[in-house]
Amino acid sequence: MVQRYGYDFRDYSMTSLKRRVHLAMQKEQGVHTISAYQDRILHDPEAMVRFLDVVSVDVTAMFREPAFYKAFRDKVVPALQELPLIRIWHAGCATGEEAYSMAIVLHEEGLLEKARLYATDINQHLLEQGKGRIFAIRQMKDYTANYQKAGGKSDFSNYYTAGHDEVILRASLGRNIVWAEHNLVSDSSFNEFHVVLCRNVMIYFNRKLQGRVHRLIYDSLPVGGVLGLGHGESLQLTPYESCYEVVDRTTKLFRKIR
Amino acid sequence: MKYRLVVIGASLGGLNSLRGVLSALPGTFRPAVAIVQHRSADADDTLQFLLQKECAHLVREVEDKEAIIPGKIYLAPGGYHLMVEENHFVLSMEASVNYAQPSIDLLFKTAAEYFGSRVIGVVLTGTGRDGALGLAEIERCGGVVLIESRRTAVAQEMPEAAIEATLHPIEIKLEEIGPYLVKLDREQETK
Numbered sequence: 370m371v372q373r374y375g376y377d378f379r380d381y382s383m384t385s386l387k388r389r390v391h392l393a394m395q396k397e398q399g400v401h402t403i404s405a406y407q408d409r410i411l412h413d414p415e416a417m418v419r420f421l422d423v424v425s426v427d428v429t430a431m432f433r434e435p436a437f438y439k440a441f442r443d444k445v446v447p448a449l450q451e452l453p454l455i456r457i458w459h460a461g462c463a464t465g466e467e468a469y470s471m472a473i474v475l476h477e478e479g480l481l482e483k484a485r486l487y488a489t490d491i492n493q494h495l496l497e498q499g500k501g502r503i504f505a506i507r508q509m510k511d512y513t514a515n516y517q518k519a520g521g522k523s524d525f526s527n528y529y530t531a532g533h534d535e536v537i538l539r540a541s542l543g544r545n546i547v548w549a550e551h552n553l554v555s556d557s558s559f560n561e562f563h564v565v566l567c568r569n570v571m572i573y574f575n576r577k578l579q580g581r582v583h584r585l586i587y588d589s590l591p592v593g594g595v596l597g598l599g600h601g602e603s604l605q606l607t608p609y610e611s612c613y614e615v616v617d618r619t620t621k622l623f624r625k626i627r
Numbered sequence: 628m629k630y631r632l633v634v635i636g637a638s639l640g641g642l643n644s645l646r647g648v649l650s651a652l653p654g655t656f657r658p659a660v661a662i663v664q665h666r667s668a669d670a671d672d673t674l675q676f677l678l679q680k681e682c683a684h685l686v687r688e689v690e691d692k693e694a695i696i697p698g699k700i701y702l703a704p705g706g707y708h709l710m711v712e713e714n715h716f717v718l719s720m721e722a723s724v725n726y727a728q729p730s731i732d733l734l735f736k737t738a739a740e741y742f743g744s745r746v747i748g749v750v751l752t753g754t755g756r757d758g759a760l761g762l763a764e765i766e767r768c769g770g771v772v773l774i775e776s777r778r779t780a781v782a783q784e785m786p787e788a789a790i791e792a793t794l795h796p797i798e799i800k801l802e803e804i805g806p807y808l809v810k811l812d813r814e815q816e817t818k
Contacts, residue, residue, distance in 0.1 A: 382712060382717050383712060384710050384711070384712040384717055384737055384740075385708075385710065385717065385719045385721065388721070389721070426719070426720060426721055428720045428721065428722060433668075434668075434669060434706070435669060436669070436671075515669075518669070569720050571691070572691045572707075572717065572718045572719060572720070573719070576692055579692070599691075599720075600704065600706075601688075601689065601690055601691055601704045601706075601707050601718045602690065602691050602718075603690040603691065603692075603693075605690070606692055606693075619672070
């Protein structure tokens, strides 16, 4: 798979990767063994796409972990006010719910006009979906509750137009988002950012690969830049722990200090 | 020591049962304890706080790749599945398993995979069937399976499903579970 497509799963965390490979295999018609499935994937790029869709965990939601956005608003936004241009990297963005949530926060803080949000993922499919700004209407109740808990300053319904089953987010929220395919496993740093959010992406990697990604993130942040992880993640087991100070302990916001 | 890890699953009514079990564990209890209590994704640290009050050991919400250390109590954080991998925990945000997140089955199955007969699985009160398949897997790998008695469980569904799924379950009242765990830990000490 590495040689044929450039996707390298060798340093993923085995326990959950194994589960998802089996799930992917069950969904694939007519293969019953791992070796037959591997053969299919190597000979059929469409099968690779289907594999990637199952194996890349794309669970996400707007304003997921509302406390994170609240802490971001209170503790990070003030420092962003003074910048002439703000660059934020959403690493492993899946379908972009986090990037759109951030766009809403920045809009409400009067910062969206001078912000560029770089939303990257390994899976082109998910990026295409994200670009469309279309979400299922049944999610809006949860998203609205999250938005309010996250300290939203308006009505969440102001940010979308509802159709029958789906809603489309306002175009202005997507205007400053740059979508790009990027593989944290094999690609290098591509810019310097004031904020890097990589939340609940590295939990699927082993310690070695986590170390690599932390280096990539470290290289992409200037001193003073902010890193956001998922609330179940930690810097403690990485070589970079001493390079950051804590901005908010429970929501895992850190600032690079050296 | 023979038993390295105790895994506990609870759902509806779990707070009371967890308190009952943990408060009976003395500071000398050696295995690590990992707990999955069904709860909402954005739950805060209230559960950890409430359990810590009952407990001689330190109670921690697990962080990804955290090492499994004897004598510590680990709690699955809200919004994640908790799994065992070699000598550490891993977290995952995959979709719910059997309508549950965190999934008791996932913790139990992965604990059995890596710790085999050195695992004790405990299913406490709860609705649904989560935990039954995982407990069966622990039994198959030679571990011990304990189930809260349907007489003390607030919700009997989970204990019932677990009893159906296993061959030799030990069904005991809530107040007996903690002392039984201590006995299992000590029994081995004298050998």
